[in-house]
Amino acid sequence: MVREQEVQTATVVAIDRQSRFVTLREGKGDKHEFTIEAGPEVRNFDQLKVGDVVIATYQAAAALELLPAGSASTGVVTSSDAARAPKGTLPGAAAQQSISITSKLTAIDLKKHTVTLQGPDGKQRLIEVKDPERQARMTKLRVGDLVRITYVEAVAIDVTPKPR
Structure with missing residues (x-):
């Protein structure tokens, strides 16, 4: 599994309540200022x-799963979810989405370190396996096996009151 996380912090420096524009400053100095529109949502x-x-916290993860032939069907599954801060609290939100694609392994080339996957759309895709550890495990693969790749990303926005 591959994971990544990034956290960005900014301070509110101006608010135009009528237009709902908020100016934020990252770090020190005004050279890192930017303005966003806080929509009606x-x-x-x-x-x-x-x-x-x-x-703002952004997270992403990707996972690869090998499945025996016939244990699942090829296809694409997506999901998403979102939440907003409860009424009366500071603004905040969270959202996540994921996509999972199950493909059939149709060819293996151990010398070139490649595999060919047939996606749910019927198209063949040649994938180069670059990681030496995964290259060594390629000998266990069989044509007809299934490969499920799942990618998930999420973002959360929290507001904390002005430090005293």
Whole structure:
């Protein structure tokens, strides 16, 4: 499994309540300022104050799963979910989405370190296996096996009150 996480922090430096534009500053100095529009879906906008700290956390993960032939069907499964801050609290939100693709292994080339997958759309895709550890495990693969690749990403936005 491959995982990645990035956290960005910015301070609210200006709010235009009528247009719902919020100016944020990353780090020190005004050279890292940017303005965003807080659309109508941003609940509790009126709770936001200059000096509040906005923390955005982005996470992504990818996983590869090998399945025996016939143990699943090829296809694509997607899902998504979102949540907003409860009414009356500071603004905040979270959203996640995932996609899982199950393909059939149709060819293996141990000398070139490649495999060919047939996706749910019927197209063949040649994949080069670059990781030496995975190259060594290629001998266990069999034509007809299934490969499921799942990718998930999520973002969360939290606002904390201006530090005192």
